[in-house]
Amino acid sequence: MPELPEVETTRRGLEPLLAGRTVTDVVVRERRLRWPVPRDLRATLRGRTITRVGRRAKYLLVDLGGGTLILHLGMSGTLRVVPKDTALVAHDHLDVVLDAGQVLRFRDPRRFGAALWTAKDPAEHPLLAELGPEPLGNAFHARHLFDRSRGRRAAVKTFVMDGHVVVGVGNIYASEALHLAGIHPRRAAGRISLERYERLAGAIRTVLGNAIDAGGTTFRDFVNELGRPGYFARSLMAYDRAGEPCLTCGEATIRQEVIGQRSSYFCPRCQR
DNA sequence: CAACGGACCTGCCTGC
DNA sequence: TGCAGGCAGGTCCGTT
Secondary structure: OOOHHHHHHHHHHHHHHHOOOEEEEEEEOOOEOOOEOOOOHHHHHOOOEOOEEEEEOOEEEEEOOOOEEEEEOOOOOEEEEEEOOOOOOOOEEEEEEEOOOEEEEEEOOOOOOEEEEEOOOHHHOHHHHOOOOOOOOOOOOHHHHHHHHOOOOOEHHHHHOOOOOOOOOOHHHHHHHHHHHOOOOOOEHHHOOHHHHHHHHHHHHHHHHHHHHOOOOOOOOOOOOOOOOOOHHHHOOOOOOOOOEOOOOOOOEOEEEEEOOEEEEEOOOOOO
């Protein structure tokens, strides 16, 4: 169940395994993902060679020269490169068979993920065109958050999880970043100062960067391209720690509340 | 516009 | 042991 660090971990793992490989076959076992898998995906991909694996927000972009396979892992998706004869398990919906006897295998029990094709610049695809800046890129900074939040009464946690504001900040890392920045997740986004957004922008970069360095966070089932978990869970300061002592102040207890229909974790003492 | 709830799914855990 | 209920890391879409 990936946020940006898990998707980036997957991308970094896949890139060297896929670049230069030619697609010899495609097997679609289940078309009913978030959007239907294109009927002609097999015919479209066969014979093409993968040049690189990119990422925009949580979308993986498999560049096949003349077009791009857009993959999204949804809540429960994993991508792995396995030998061609590897036994199938439940919810192995899609195989991209590669020349070197290996298969890029997409598994997604909940089917919130996606596999789409675009022949144009993927940045112009409707799903990507309106997205906010990358949190680890130069276009993301406190001024951006400040300007975009003026007049908005929604909780700041909801605000930073809006992909049209900034991409890649999911439910775990939103709680973590707000904790690190000392900001209460329910505070109205439009009533936060530029100075505090400086702290928040820095916290988002720090938390996401550290999580990528740790290979992502594994709670239940995230695994990388080799089927291995990430190690950031041990670094979490707030998420999933309801009732436990705050690791920052050592005095208060981490609270869990639902904000914008998502479980949120924070320290009522450190976060205001 | 912004905000909110519902929708899409399966698996896993809890409590009766 | 069985079963209902709730919850899970995403995000689009329709309605106010």
